[in-house]
Amino acid sequence: MNLFEIIKRLFSKKPQLPLADDMVTQTSDPQMALKILGMLEKTQEEELTCDDVFALLDQFTEMAARGEDVAELMPLVKLHLDICGDCREEYEALLNVIQHPA
Numbered sequence: 198m199n200l201f202e203i204i205k206r207l208f209s210k211k212p213q214l215p216l217a218d219d220m221v222t223q224t225s226d227p228q229m230a231l232k233i234l235g236m237l238e239k240t241q242e243e244e245l246t247c248d249d250v251f252a253l254l255d256q257f258t259e260m261a262a263r264g265e266d267v268a269e270l271m272p273l274v275k276l277h278l279d280i281c282g283d284c285r286e287e288y289e290a291l292l293n294v295i296q297h298p299a
């Protein structure tokens with residue numbers, strides 16, 4: 198096999214998204230399988246888009262700055278910030294402005 202073949206193989210190999218079925222069949226622990234399924238379902242049902250988060254970010258940040266339990270009050274925004282670097286950056290910038298007004 199020459200280098201070109203290797204490169205062609207590398208690029209033709211599409212990254213496979215883990216599907217629930219695969220994850221379940223790969224684990225032998227039924228409790229774990231249920232947990233994974235639950236996590237996937239939860240993610241699909243409750244996930245906010247970046248637009249949703251941006252719309253709530255002012256409010257969320259002010260609450261966080263006041264020391265309110267935002268993880269309890271706005272868990273979906275908190276969840277999104279945990280997984281989305283762009284929104285987290287925006288949040289941290291906003292928080293910085295609120296905590297250190299010019």
Ligand SMILES: [Zn+2]
Pocket residue numbers: 246247250277281282283284285
């Ligand atoms: Zn986002």
